[in-house]
Amino acid sequence: MVQGLDFSKSKLSGLIPPTIGECSNLLYLDLSKNSFQGHIPTSLPDLKGLEYIDLSSNNLSGSIPSLGNLQYLQLLNLSENKLQGEVPSQGVFLNASGVFLDGNPELCRGIADLGLPKCTITRSHSGRSQGLLIAISAATIVTLTVFVFLVMLFLKRKRTRRQSSTETENEDSKNLEAFEGNLSRVSGRPDR
Known part of the structure; x- marks a missing residue:
């Protein structure tokens, strides 16, 4: 039974497969420092046992999906991507020391502790x-x-x-x- 996937620095590109949500026993997922693009898969919140997610240094875009149901998630690194929109305000996002979002200039705060600019109401x-x-x-x-x-x-x-x-x-x-x-x-x- 696989509990972790570490494909960091593997020169991978394309979309993160949505089937990643079927790896139900994963505790950690590291796909950092690749060339993944597109949105963060909406199936990611299905990995309810995840404690660690690192998707940093890719070309991911779009908004961050709600990860509030990942109750064991302690560390989330989404830095150095092209993410945008309001950051969710539940789950791991309540612990600013466990969330890394630097290098995503179009993100705005869901919670003030994250140090992001306020979202403009349009x-x-x-x-x-x-x-x-x-x-x-x-x-x-x-x-x-x-x-x-x-x-x-x-x-x-x-x-x-x-x-x-x-x-x-x-x-x-x-x-x-x-x-x-x-x-x-x-x-x-x-x-x-």
């Missing part, structure tokens, strides 16, 4: 703003569509009235001529 209104923008756009499109429809309807009616008026004038002229013709026959006057 309340994202982008979701609301995007929803508002979509609603305004939809309302504008509907309004323009109704406006164009009304203009087309107005122009069609105007054209229909013009045609109707012209037809009525032609009929009136014909009727007037017919009437005058009938009138001249009755009165005995010749047609024009």
